[in-house]
Amino acid sequence: MTDLKSTRDAYGEVLIELGKDNEDIVVLDADLAVSTQTSKFAEKFPERFFDVGCAEQNLIGTAAGLAAGGKIPFASTYAIFATGRAWEQIRSVIAHDRLNVKIVASHAGLTNSPDGASHQSLEDIALMRVIPNMTVIVPADAIEAKKAINAVVEYYGPVYIRLNRVKTPVIFDHNYNFSIYKAVTLTEGEDLGIIATGSMVANALQAADLLKKREITARVINMHTIKPIDKEIILRAARETGAIVTVEEHSINGGLGSAVAEILTEEMPVPMRRVGVKDRFGQSGRYEELLKEYGLNAGHIAKVAEDLFNKKDGG
Secondary structure, rough: OOEEEEEHHHHHHHHHHHHOOOOOOOEEOOOHHHHOHHHHHHHHHEEEEEEEOOHHHHHHHHHHHHHHOOOOEEEEOOOOOHHHHHHHHHHHHHOOOOOOOOOHHHHEEOOOOOOOOHOOOOHHHHHHHHHOOOOOOOOHHHHHHHHHHHHHHHHOOOEEEOOOOOOOEEEOOOOOOOOOOOOOOOOOOOOEEEEOOOOHHHHHHHHHHHHHOOOOOOEEEOOOOEEOOHHHHHHHHHHHHOOOEEEEEEEEEOOOHHHHHHHHHHHHOOOOEEEOOOEEEOOOHHHHHHHHHHOHHHHHHHHHHHHHHHHHHOO
């Protein structure tokens, strides 16, 4: 994991690739095209790009109209604005009628680190996961982001894809096969399972390396799709390791941790810990410093996992 690239950069690149082959693809933005990287599509295909201005509800409404007319609209802005200001339109217009709109939101989590709480989204997975008919995808790296965008073009229905601003480690190679319905086991382990999503997958892998030095083997799972979630891989990890840690750059309320806990509580209760933002707003700062402040760095993940391992059998 030496190469670094943001998932928003990958989004900008793959839009151009898809736009060349599929004239039904249209792209919309809310006055943030440079930040979301949709400006690249606008330069190549100006007749299929629509900037609606600082009007996120209009962004979603216009995308809905284009989808109703047979187009495949990709609507983009910051995650906090897409899921916050336009939530009602997403719910009542797009999801209720199962329109084929792809909401690709960037600057999620703490990755918009300099801009502080007003521009950092720690609630978006929860807001999208609760909506019926909505698929929620959080790519782990730039390659998975491209694979996911390609996959949702072929998938009919509303999708929310969460992207980051900062450059994060590239985990996969170009031969990686992405499936919306199947999570990916990245490392095998018998002592506990670490289920991570998005930018935290790389940190979970680093945490597994730290645990290995302490003679604890961790099974790391990339849960790239939060809804529909891969229940089978969660239950298998719980059954075979006996303990689960979830890791997300999102509130621990309503996100990946909650989704996994719902499954385990009903079908296979095992000791579990959720690593995420603990009911707090974000703040301005350097990204790495914020990860440390909010307990999302590899060292803290490893500590939580080690503590859980020591307690899982009553130790």
